[in-house]
Amino acid sequence: xxxxxxxxxxxxxxxxxxxxxRPSVSVDMLLFTVTEEESENYRKRxxxxxxxxxxxxxxxxxxxxxxxxxxxxxxxxxIDEAAIRVLEKExxxxxxxxxxxxxxxxxxxxxxxxxxxxxxxxxxxSDLYPxxxxxxxxxxxxxxxxxxWTQKKTTVTENGxxxxxxxxxxxxSGADAATATVKTTKIVEHGHSKVVQEIEEAHNxxxxxxxMIVYALERLRNKVDYTDIAFHLLPEYFTLSDLQQVFExxxxxxxxAAAFRRKVADKVLETxxxxxxxxxxxxxxxxxxxxxxxxx
Amino acid sequence: xxxxxxxxxxxxxxxxxxxxxRPSVSVDMLLFTVTEEESENYRKRxxxxxxxxxxxxxxxxxxxxxxxxxxxxxxxxxIDEAAIRVLEKExxxxxxxxxxxxxxxxxxxxxxxxxxxxxxxxxxxSDLYPxxxxxxxxxxxxxxxxxxWTQKKTTVTENGxxxxxxxxxxxxSGADAATATVKTTKIVEHGHSKVVQEIEEAHNxxxxxxxMIVYALERLRNKVDYTDIAFHLLPEYFTLSDLQQVFExxxxxxxxAAAFRRKVADKVLETxxxxxxxxxxxxxxxxxxxxxxxxx
DNA sequence: CCAAAAGTGTTCCTCCTACACCCATGC
DNA sequence: GCATGGGTGTAGGAGGAACACTTTTGG
Numbered sequence: 203x204x205x206x207x208x209x210x211x212x213x214x215x216x217x218x219x220x221x222x223x224r225p226s227v228s229v230d231m232l233l234f235t236v237t238e239e240e241s242e243n244y245r246k247r248x249x250x251x252x253x254x255x256x257x258x259x260x261x262x263x264x265x266x267x268x269x270x271x272x273x274x275x276x277x278x279x280x281i282d283e284a285a286i287r288v289l290e291k292e293x294x295x296x297x298x299x300x301x302x303x304x305x306x307x308x309x310x311x312x313x314x315x316x317x318x319x320x321x322x323x324x325x326x327x328s329d330l331y332p333x334x335x336x337x338x339x340x341x342x343x344x345x346x347x348x349x350x351w352t353q354k355k356t357t358v359t360e361n362g363x364x365x366x367x368x369x370x371x372x373x374x375s376g377a378d379a380a381t382a383t384v385k386t387t388k389i390v391e392h393g394h395s396k397v398v399q400e401i402e403e404a405h406n407x408x409x410x411x412x413x414m415i416v417y418a419l420e421r422l423r424n425k426v427d428y429t430d431i432a433f434h435l436l437p438e439y440f441t442l443s444d445l446q447q448v449f450e451x452x453x454x455x456x457x458x459a460a461a462f463r464r465k466v467a468d469k470v471l472e473t474x475x476x477x478x479x480x481x482x483x484x485x486x487x488x489x490x491x492x493x494x495x496x497x498x
Numbered sequence: 499x500x501x502x503x504x505x506x507x508x509x510x511x512x513x514x515x516x517x518x519x520r521p522s523v524s525v526d527m528l529l530f531t532v533t534e535e536e537s538e539n540y541r542k543r544x545x546x547x548x549x550x551x552x553x554x555x556x557x558x559x560x561x562x563x564x565x566x567x568x569x570x571x572x573x574x575x576x577i578d579e580a581a582i583r584v585l586e587k588e589x590x591x592x593x594x595x596x597x598x599x600x601x602x603x604x605x606x607x608x609x610x611x612x613x614x615x616x617x618x619x620x621x622x623x624s625d626l627y628p629x630x631x632x633x634x635x636x637x638x639x640x641x642x643x644x645x646x647w648t649q650k651k652t653t654v655t656e657n658g659x660x661x662x663x664x665x666x667x668x669x670x671s672g673a674d675a676a677t678a679t680v681k682t683t684k685i686v687e688h689g690h691s692k693v694v695q696e697i698e699e700a701h702n703x704x705x706x707x708x709x710m711i712v713y714a715l716e717r718l719r720n721k722v723d724y725t726d727i728a729f730h731l732l733p734e735y736f737t738l739s740d741l742q743q744v745f746e747x748x749x750x751x752x753x754x755a756a757a758f759r760r761k762v763a764d765k766v767l768e769t770x771x772x773x774x775x776x777x778x779x780x781x782x783x784x785x786x787x788x789x790x791x792x793x794x
Numbered sequence: 795c796c797a798a799a800a801g802t803g804t805t806c807c808t809c810c811t812a813c814a815c816c817c818a819t820g821c
Numbered sequence: 822g823c824a825t826g827g828g829t830g831t832a833g834g835a836g837g838a839a840c841a842c843t844t845t846t847g848g
Binding site: 224 | 520576595605691726788
């Protein structure tokens, strides 16, 4: 064992770190928050909107287009640490919900050179909004996000079939807008299935970031029901209607209040606080019950 | 626009690809299959076992220990292509189910140099087993895998609480064995939560591969109910008991046959084939119904 | 005959859906 | 008063869990 150990030391010394061609590795951050839109009626509830942070590119390639904030992973930090660093640089925030999503490694995804990008999703409490941008990011803006499918096509082939789905992504922030269409193809042949995703068209959206955003929205939808992600998008104290609106904004559909209240009952704790002056019956404030899921 | 375009061309020419220190990027493959164990009784059903392919390291570091098959991502291939290449080299197989899992980027995870590893899970039909190993891999073996928690601890702190869970991983193949304990810590403070995973001890298991295996098993368990992954581990024709055994092996618990049959009823298609000579009532063979989930 | 697996029927229980309805407020 | 959201009750249906039971084989 000690013999092995010294041999290992020698080996490590002589190991040539340059024997492989190495790609650059970056992180791209999907920062989401939920904001209130103004209401026209003193009684009516303000609608909520799902937002994502985009940055106007001041360099080639994709000069002037909108892109996800990101940065390269340096030698002295883990990928997680790089994600935290980029997050803090863009928003000044630490200690927000952070989750690795997917690593994008197609050869041509960055026209400069080979860049492999690891995407992270961060969820920001809406009470921290509006956020101060970090230095050098005066072109960072929060965009309203939504995606919806525009076309689905099923084709029967000799040995199986094929399903194609087109998803339209819309991003808007005042006068600025960006759109993209992402096509997902699932091919089933001889019982084996394969999924391919392509960007059909993108306006004002850089790199393959349209794919990343569609992927993140899908993940949000999948996880909102059985995890605590919705609470990371709300302040500490919230009403059940607030919570319901977050669910609705993520799921892209309306929910019935009665059923919703029962479904989330054990995920929240009632508090003594009450929200008044809303033009209707006051509502109790709740907070997250961190012990509802005692696993992990 | 055309002005921008020519400026972009110039920029790309002058872009220095070496301005950032770049890590090596590799893929690590989690190859799973399900095999039949011999039965002692002519009537009794043979049990099934979940297996993972490991390779005995013939180089430093971790010489002589077991590791996941893997390889570096080269400049002329995407990460997916690298995964497919490594898979084919190790097993000779193409067109199997492949899924990217997670990207591991801690600084010290490879003692040689900075290596970021993207892990992929591949599921192999059990009728392709036993597999011929590719060239140079006579030390590749299928190990029986199982994991189970041994300890859970919840501690209340000033501003929140902490949950710790220890998971024991056991790998065995004839006389060869490897084990590891992975500790997962979830810290909740001020409503913000963070999860950290560490390897507490590992015997005969190289790098951080214990974490990868635990992660993959978790993913398998999570997805088996609502996706088609179980079918990728079975031959084209199978009995409902076969399918149930695959579920049981992945979930690590026994299921009631009556409920199971009803739950999977719309995921399978009945065929005319029947399996006989089993020492008991013959059973219908089924195959996967690829249209049960018409989404995506 | 019998052990074992294949396969079905039934009951109970839980959870989700939907809709109806009452409550409390600001203007 | 009244529009609006807050909040509860209830009936119906879908689906899972548990268990009893019948069917069909090889030896």
